[in-house]
Amino acid sequence: MLARVDTIALDGIRAIPVEIEVDLGRGLPVLNVVGLPDGAVRESKDRIRSALKNSGVQLPARRITINLAPADLPKEGSAYDLPMAVGLLAALELVPDGQMHGRLFLGELSLDGRIKPVPGCLPAALLAKELNLKELIVPAGNGPEGALAGGRVIAPETLLDLMRHLSGEKPLEPVPPLDWQQTLVAQESRGIGRVRDLADIKGQEHARRALEVAAAGGHNLIMSGPPGSGKTLLARCLPGILPALSLEEALEVTAIHSVAGRLEGNAPLLTRRPFRAPHHTASHVALIGGGGVPRPGEVSLAHRGVLFLDEIPEFGRYVLETLREPLEAGEVGISRAARSTRFPARFQMVAACNPCPCGHRGNPYVSCRCSPMQVERYGARLSGPLLDRIDLHVEVPPVPPETMAELPSGESSAIVRERVTEARVRQARRNGGAVLNAELDGVPLDRCATLDAESRELLLHASRKMGFSARSHNRILKVSRTIADLEGAEAIHATHLAEAIQFRMGGRFPGNR
Template structure:
């Protein structure tokens, strides 16, 4: 009896699990058995591996062969175990030296001719192998670009099983040697320059203030107004205001994009916050993730640490839009299957844009609205109250005047981004001993206990709450937004000015300084 083992990686969501691939060659009639909870594509590996081994010039054992993948309780899907199975088998047969595969993880699908095909999720698998202490990983040549982004592990790429065997034997390969990729640090990846700039936006003072506050604190945003008023234009410029991702976030976002098949062959780390804009006809599975077989990340996970922009939000199916409620609170989405639960990160900024009505003319001076009251009511109800309550900033965007009379030049993306960076630095310093980095992430009880607002601001919000203008969730969200405006102003504690502006940003009221308003009963002047 001959026994050998190799190692591969199984992905459940974005979490990688090491899989031990054992091969046993025993006396008996020629037969290959695969055990260890394989799915259909993995069960077919018996035929792929046999053909690939023979067509690579090696002899397939004509005895009883048992391939075991453990832990047996872990569901194993996909064809990326092929190369590990083939090498375990050839090691048991004495073709490969047993010490050659020590501390080496292996992923890759085999073609019948022995070629190694590209697989999805190579970056996440490489991360799992590196964290488990492996020194080396063998990947398909087309996956080298993304696998080498992981520091602390040597990455070898090969186009065929023949090349992998040559690598392990230390011999020459007839065509081309396996490419060896050095791990690349995040600083070596090029930062993409935004294709659009905020100084393209004419006027829209309140809209500009809204996206600046959203970028500074990571707040969800709702922009509504007639067609052509600039809602999409503002949303597209929001990503340019956000700073680069940290090294850890960059690796995590890149791993999600790898699993979704969004990374190119010459992959670099995703260092800019992603901007994902699914169409309003997107299905539930495409939005939150899923699919048959291996669950894939959806649009909300691809927007992790970035922006999820849904234009024409009322046109999206209400049930699909409502599925965002749980990820908006937890920053995580779970895709349930009978055998396992796949978890994907989904901490994104949600930006919704909507017209005032189906014809787009309600409340404007651009024409007469043709929508009946019933149609208008149904249209506005398509974005549910619980979703709206989770949107920190809600602004009406009206068309800008054709002539700007104030003569002040519009601020550029770079200028506003500098203020956003300073505000985020202040937040990171304030929450340096916690798990949070942005105001929008801090739970309400923690914020009230550790970072309370002053008595006058508290009284201001309590009166709005008593009048029914704020919900309990909305109360906390206004406090978080007030802290963001405080950070943008360079102050240490929110005053009634920041608290009042935060309430206006959330309620959709026109931004009017508190001093210019007639004091409400019981409120400070």
């Protein structure tokens, strides 16, 4: 008998329908899996045999062929265990074949018949909703994640539970849909995704202002200063002043983490903006993504959030240069011989560095021990094209320990977040949709960042003196537009432009004299 079962394959964060055909024929007893399976899929036949046997089902001595269609699409991972086992049950007439229609299956099988969680459940749920399928069958551990899309989700613990559900002997209750607001409140009460507060920072008013501008317009930021001046703490405060994710953004971010297999069972929906801080020894594959089976890298895991590169000159130069495309395009393309995959990567990059190898160049309290040649070699690790793509360049000077106790605490993240949210609302109303100022280009930028005569003369003078590139020119306009939005101004004034130019010229970076 021939049976058909529906499941999925992953292309980036998108689910593609896959049909599994199971045929029982005459011939020598063998179980063959065809349709470009990888090693994990080929090994599934041994897991399926044991899971069926321990669930009370013995495979007959027949020639069994399982085809994964379309046959030219590579199939990877263990999520095909459950649909192939269900296809075998339908071919053996142990569950009604009509029960396969309108259902989507995925899950990994243990040898004792338990169904284990698998990556990519949320994209499968979104596809099931798009195709208007009546039911999504996922492992119990993936149940809350599958319910995010709003469809009917069944999450059995074991293969035997699923057999009873499909045969009508003991139907399972669907997973209750996830309430967006209740999930947000629950995660806040458990401290999931909690970040540092700006009130923890004393002094550093200029850097705090740069952080607020970066958050309001979605701009990239680099900070330079001696060790202990507060660069890392400032960076870790940025997610706390960013507006909350919308439901659509949260589903998009969650889908990326689902494909990467990084969702936690107690947090099926990511309600906080991600903050990723890879170590400087990370490879370009870890940062950008890739591998034999393409998986999202740090830039995609930071989508709609913050990518923090601490001690950025210590990263490999080739690794840093791979950031150029995602910084401009907001996505990453990974090409392999068999397939090409694209992952979203619309993130804010925040980088921190020392002004020299010892870290004390320009420090009024500690003498620098580096020679000019050492400083030049250190600075050569950051290319001009990469720095040109960073909007805000800020110097973070040391705060004298004797004045720390006297300095008052600054504004809290909640207060700053209100101003940032108001500025983003103005941008959305003017720019259309969710387009931030940092994403403006071409005609939309010319329309939104019109300068008066005084401002044009100021920008022209600064460009001639500092040798700004065309990209730098446009990024100054974007930052000045954001500064005007923070003040609620309809037009860009010379004061807004002057501050934007200051942020472009600021910072004592390696190699700068």
